Every structure is written in structure tokens, then in C-alpha cells.
Amino acid sequence: MAKKRETPDQLQHISKLPVPDEKDVDEDLQKYMRICREKLGLVPNVIRAFALRPEKLRTFIAKYNELMLGDDAKLTRLEREMIAVVVSSHNHCVYCITSHSQAVRELSGDPVLGDIIMINYREANLTERQRAILDYAFKLTSNPAELGDDDRQKLYDVGLTHEEVFEVTDTTAYFNYTNRMTHGLGMLPNEEYFGMNRLPDPGLHKDAAE
Numbered sequence: 001m002a003k004k005r006e007t008p009d010q011l012q013h014i015s016k017l018p019v020p021d022e023k024d025v026d027e028d029l030q031k032y033m034r035i036c037r038e039k040l041g042l043v044p045n046v047i048r049a050f051a052l053r054p055e056k057l058r059t060f061i062a063k064y065n066e067l068m069l070g071d072d073a074k075l076t077r078l079e080r081e082m083i084a085v086v087v088s089s090h091n092h093c094v095y096c097i098t099s100h101s102q103a104v105r106e107l108s109g110d111p112v113l114g115d116i117i118m119i120n121y122r123e124a125n126l127t128e129r130q131r132a133i134l135d136y137a138f139k140l141t142s143n144p145a146e147l148g149d150d151d152r153q154k155l156y157d158v159g160l161t162h163e164e165v166f167e168v169t170d171t172t173a174y175f176n177y178t179n180r181m182t183h184g185l186g187m188l189p190n191e192e193y194f195g196m197n198r199l200p201d202p203g204l205h206k207d208a209a210e
Helices: 027-040 045-050 054-069 077-090 094-108 113-123 128-142 149-157 162-185 202-209
Strands: none
Touching: 027 045, 027 054, 045 054, 045 094, 045 162, 054 077, 054 162, 077 094, 077 113, 077 128, 077 162, 094 113, 094 162, 113 128, 128 149, 128 162, 149 162
């Protein structure tokens, strides 16, 4: 028998605005949700929340796929997910911190890296390139009016190209947008993200030994 929760459920809703039932959305969006479920094991709550405005959801999907999954991306997928976590951490975005730190854990194969970046990326064991990218993303998020040539030069100094600097900027700006949409709509993350790609349960090894 499953143990009863001793604390209140923290994830009581998807969005504070109405969320359409999956069977009521347009067929192309139903298909996209089915693909999400097949590949990810879930439909991200952001997809379900954006379905309130189908055209907005299609725009969101197109931009996300181009930015994070596109074949012509200059940054690695891990670098882009790290940017998402740093931006979202500064903005205190529970949804994006949770979902993208899980992606960092998965892509890096490191079960603690996502959490360290989430709390304070400066304490993470990063390459010079990664650290420069995250410093830039943090400043563009926290103090954009003071970002200038010196900050771009630091990216060039670790080997980034003009196209890569553009992509760092684009990725940072995009997640500032999604953070604000998430805050505005009151979105909460899927519960599954919290447990994915974590350290093994020590109890499993104990049971096996016995």
C-alpha cells in the first residue's frame, strides 16, 4: 500500500487559468501531446497550459524546437539547458528550474550538476566556456542595461563565434520570456521531473545486498 503523504500536495494545479482537456484541442496539437507522452513519458504542463490559446502554443512549440532541438544550433544542448537553469533560478521560476535542471542531469549524466547550477552556478565544476556563457546569461538577465562590449568579448575570449554569441543571447532572452509567462499564468511543473535522473536510492542497494 502506498504511503500517504504527510504534507499537503504542492502541485495542485497546472495553471491558474483554464486548461483545455486534451481531447478538445485541435488534432495537430493532440498529435504533439501524444508524441510528448511517447518520448518523455508525460505531457509537459507548459504545453497543456498554452493550449488555452492554440496559435500561441504552435508559436511556442516552433520556437522551442528551433532553439533547443534544431540541427543547426551552435551551442550544445547541455549549454542551452544550463542557460535555462541560470536564467530561471535568478527569476525564481519554479516550473523552469525544475524541468530544465532535470534536463541538465539527464544530458550531463551528473545527478547533482543541475541542482548546483540551480542554487549557485559559480560553485559548479564547469569548463571556461560554460562559465563564460553562464556569466553572460546571468548578467543579461539580472542587469541587462549594463551588459556591453566587455561582456561579449569574454565570450569571444573562450572561443565563441559571432553566431554562438547570438545564440547565447537568444536562449537567455527566450527563457526570460518563458519565466514571465509561467509566473503570469501560475504554472506548476509536472511532478515527474522532480525524481528523474537522481542519485540511486541507497535502500535499493541495501535490499540487494541482503
